[in-house]
Amino acid sequence: MDCTLGSPLQHRDQDYGQLRDACLKCKSLFEDPEFPAQRSSIGLPADTDPARALKWLRPKEINKNAKFIEGTASTNDICQGQLGDCWLLAALSCLTLHQPLFANVVPNDQELSEPYAGIFHFRFWQYGQWVDVVVDDRLPVQSGRLLFSYSRTQNEFWSALLEKAYAKLNGCYASLKGGNITEAMEDFTGGIARSLSVASRTPAVLWRALGSSLSRGTMLSCFIQAVNRAEVGMVTPEGLVRGHAYAITATDVVKDKKGEVCLLRLRNPWGFVEYCGPWSDNCKEWDEVDNAEKQRIALTRAEDGEFWIKADYFSSLFTTVEMCSLNPDALDDTPSSWRITSHQGAWVPGCSAGGSRKYRRTFWTNPQYRLVVSQLDHQDVADENDDDAEEQGGLEEDGEEAVAAVQTDRRTSSTVVVELLQKHCRQKDKINFMYIAFHIYRVPPELQDDPSSLKASFFSSNKPVSRSGKYQAQRGTRRKVRLPPGNYVIVASTFKPNIQGSFFVRIFAQAGNELESQGGVPCSSEFSSVVLANPIAPDDRSKVQVLFKQQAGLDNRLNAVQFNKLLNSGLEESLHLSLETCRGLIFGQDTGGTGTLSLAQTEQLVAAVNSLQAIFSQFDTDSSGTMSSFELSLALQAAGFLLDPPVLQQLWLRHGTADLLLSFDGFVACIGKLRKLFDLYESEGSLEVKEHGINTWLLRFIGV
Known part of the structure; x- marks a missing residue:
């Protein structure tokens, strides 16, 4: 079934139009039986203080002037509540900057005015298909305030309702505690995400690349890598939070008495706690900038979570940039023609869950996908291996050199992007990401016509020509590589064997190259x-x-x-x-x-x-x-x-x-x-x- 934006899959078989019409006909407000106004939908322990008892209220019961969207959606409509989902809300801040993408997720035919039925719907990309999620508008309130996401304007509710729909999609609110911003970015766009080490570029080059990416509709965010769990949430002397996701919303140049200054605009999804170093809201550097310049960039010197930071300081303070675009050209100036192939797969214990390469007797049983590279790139593609942030904090499979030498001359090779996503790891109040990775092997000519030939002996005697990096306990792992013409096989695996799970793999390759499942031959x-x-x-x-x-x-x-x-x-x-x-x-x-x-x-x-x-x-x-x-x-x-x-x-x-x-x-x-x-x-x-x-x-x- 091809579930596109125009014809999305109905989550839990709930049809928004039919449910809304039925409520309007009987003049009742929708109450969602699939995500009831109960503690089970929260997934967190109840507060023992009776004065802080949880209530479920509709927007107009919270604010008489309630609006779904007041004017247009903006980053200030999103403030984090009592839930550790900054990764989700930072991605949502990025989404508001791209109206066509925002309209894909938030259908624009919804209002809190008449005809009103207390029902809303949102669309999310899920592993190759779009899913339409219906919710009622009863929101959790504690001590008179929304428990989770809210808007600074107090009377706007689209972000709180979207957060509820995403919680329903993933089981409950508690299932959203902790995550990687690329996960939400991909679910909002269906695009391909990448991680970029800030240290891999000079400040000037990075600033130009990020600005170019924003102009092409790429969603950008950043964070400071925490060394350990104890550092997560710690505030640095500059007012930045370690292990916390920030949205990158703009780049610009302003002039002071010394010349031009390259700046980036960031937003903390908390809606407060801002950067306090040079070029922050209240610093003296802004006194040297003309008022016209400040008005042009819409400088707001208020504690709203949004701030500007100089490119040099950004590069010295932040460690990683996360980006998501509709194709792999997030940082490339020249668009190219991509062909996308995707596969749904599973690791079945005892059958197709062979573990990492250290388990030499079983690694070959993992799911395999063939790639034939025959069409070469017609332009230079820069920085094909800049995903080094993904190498951190994972599990290494063995002590050997893991990747074989392979020629990657730009004139005689082609660009391929591979992404592996594990599915359904956010369920109810448990988040259980497995350690996953993929390896790419070159298949010699004598084995190319026999798909059953790649057994244990092949993988034990050959090294991969590329891999995703160390095994990562994250939803997705991805890599952009250049491969000379030839036949390849991509192997998707968990770190340990006999770990049950399902996954989605997609491969972006230049037009003319062929991709297929290893099991594509008749039995x-x-x-x-x-x-x-x-x-x-x-x-x-x-x-x-x-x-x-x-x-x-x-x-x-x-x-x-x-x-x-x-x-x-x-x-x-x-x-x-x-x-x-x-x-x-x-x-x-x-x-x-x-x-x-x-x-x-x-x-x-x-x-x-x-x-x-x-x-x-x-x-x-x-x-x-x-x-x-x-x-x-x-x-x-x-x-x-x-x-x-x-x-x-x-x-x-x-x-x-x-x-x-x-x-x-x-x-x-x-x-x-x-x-x-x-x-x-x-x-x-x-x-x-x-x-x-x-x-x-x-x-x-x-x-x-």
Whole structure:
């Protein structure tokens, strides 16, 4: 489903238009059952002081002159309340500077005047699609004041209602405590975010780059990196808060008696606590500037959270700039043509959650995505590796040099931007970001035509040509790199194996380059030629013939119960299979609708089970009677089944165990299910089914 801005996904199936019309028809105010006016929607402990009891009030109950938006939305409409969501509100301050982007998030057909139904809606980008979130306008109030976000004008409520909608999207208000501003920037725009180390440029170059970015609609923010948790929230002698997000809202030049001064305008989302160094609101430097100049830049010398700072001082005090633009050219003067490919994926324990490169036996099982670079850039692209802020504070995978040398001559390489976002880590009052990263490997020509060839040996003997950086416990990690022409594979992983989670990966590449999932080839089965073609051994034939006579019914055939007894009582102990698995094997045979086996069919199945036992033993390296689930795809390949990752993942979810081990019975059950599904597909006469292909068929029925 293509959920665009014009046709967004309805969050929790709530249709704003229908709900609003129903309320207007019955002359009632909307009360949202999906996000009720209760403590559960707050997610924080209740205040024990009765005088500070929480109330839920509508805007006109708080202020008789309540407006949704008074005039136009501005940064002064946003002040932080009793919630640590400065990252969200700083991004919201940036959003107000770009009216078209603001209108995408805040539909402009909403008012607190008649016709009024107490219902509002907002749109957010979520992992490749836009989502429309409905809320009622009951807001949490404590001691007569809004508990969370509020406007300095006191009678404006759009920011408080947007904050409520974003809290609903993420579970509750408490789920918004703490975050990275790039997360909110991307959710407001669907754009691509980047981190930039302030120290990577001279003050003059940085100032020019930020001004150019603002003019192209890029959202900008900054912060001072806290060395440890204790430093977060500490105020520096210059009045700046460590670990706190500030919005960058403008750059400009003013003239004093000494000449031109390059300035940046910042805003603290608290709405107070401002920079107090040179060029701050009340400093003497402004006395040397003409009033006309001060009026031109709209200088406001008030404690409103907004202040100007000289470019030199900015570079000496701040450590990181965060930016978000609709394409990767946030700092480049010449726009280029980008092609975007995205994939939804998952790390499934025991199947596709192989961990970092230090787990050499399982790293290859992580989701993989192919990239073919053939089209070169037609212009210089500057600063392709300026994301060094992302290297800080993460987990290193090993002590080795992690990236192989690769030629990156601008004339013979192309720009690629990769972003990996983990999904659904803000739920209710818990924020659980996993440590994630991605690696890019070059695929040699001899392996390019075989998508199943990139196994453990390939990754253990080759170094990546690039990576996202250290594993980061943040929602997203991204990297802009230059790659020479060739075939590459991108591997997305968590730091530790068997960590369950879902993710979204998108790849920006120059037009002409090709991107695809590693699992994009049709599944195939050679089971009949690999396993069923093996004849039964003479000794086993004699045993089977004797046991068949003992177990067969009057029709001289075996049903599932009798076949189960034959395997479990007369043959090797290791062939023990459950009755249900025996039924699956029988229904994989052509029994003419009887569900019973002839002697020849019994001999064939016993031979097949013996072959599967040999395959299973090959991967049961510790002779425990179980097979590591990471080896399931290799065992299935040995049995003649080549499966793409999504199919393998669904197969594991259907047959895998909680302890991430697979018994021989479970392995045979997988084989029986696959064999029957492949046979049914071959007999299917529908052209529509054939057009969709075997992969779609397997994904549809593998869970049945």
